[in-house]
Amino acid sequence: MPQPKVVRVPDALYESLRRIRHSLEPRYQSATPAIQDMVNVALQQFIKDWENSGKQSKLLSDLLEHRKLARERMGGKKMTDL
Numbered sequence: 703m704p705q706p707k708v709v710r711v712p713d714a715l716y717e718s719l720r721r722i723r724h725s726l727e728p729r730y731q732s733a734t735p736a737i738q739d740m741v742n743v744a745l746q747q748f749i750k751d752w753e754n755s756g757k758q759s760k761l762l763s764d765l766l767e768h769r770k771l772a773r774e775r776m777g778g779k780k781m782t783d784l
Contacts, residue, residue: 711741716737723740748761
């Protein structure tokens with residue numbers, strides 16, 4: 703059986719997901735979606751949007767901007783316009 707892959711999630715993003723999960727607990731109790739469920743749904747939606755040519759350009763722009771900011775925070779080289 704393949705091992706699950708691990709990705710890093712910024713603390714602030716993880717904390718937001720945790721707050722969402724806890725806000726659902728009173729209504730759904732043991733059926734409350736786990737953070738993993740939220741991530742899976744978000745990734746499925748991302749893939750669906752990516753496959754939609756009308757949304758792909760915006761997603762690509764967002765991805766490149768996110769990567770640029772991440773590299774700047776790490777002290778890496780700044781990306782030039784592609």
